[in-house]
Amino acid sequence: MAACFFLQVAPVLILFIAHDPWMFYLFAILFGIGFGGEMTAFPIINRQYYGNAPVGTTYGWQMMGAGQEWLQEPS
Numbered sequence: 836m837a838a839c840f841f842l843q844v845a846p847v848l849i850l851f852i853a854h855d856p857w858m859f860y861l862f863a864i865l866f867g868i869g870f871g872g873e874m875t876a877f878p879i880i881n882r883q884y885y886g887n888a889p890v891g892t893t894y895g896w897q898m899m900g901a902g903q904e905w906l907q908e909p910s
Contacts, residue, residue, distance in 0.1 A: 836876055842869025 846865040853859055878890055885893050 836873065839869045839872035
């Protein structure tokens, strides 16, 4: 999981020096691998943490909480 988080954070640094289109493609590939690794493990970790609680409900509440921050940011 730490490797997946690293693969999401490290490519953002590429964006600071990106001047050519291929650097944006490199960012998208590396970030996508990290994001895919995290999101695949997310339901499994939820199941281990919450036990037999409905996974869809807990996942929905977590995503709604994450979306709240996005809605409250100034435009």
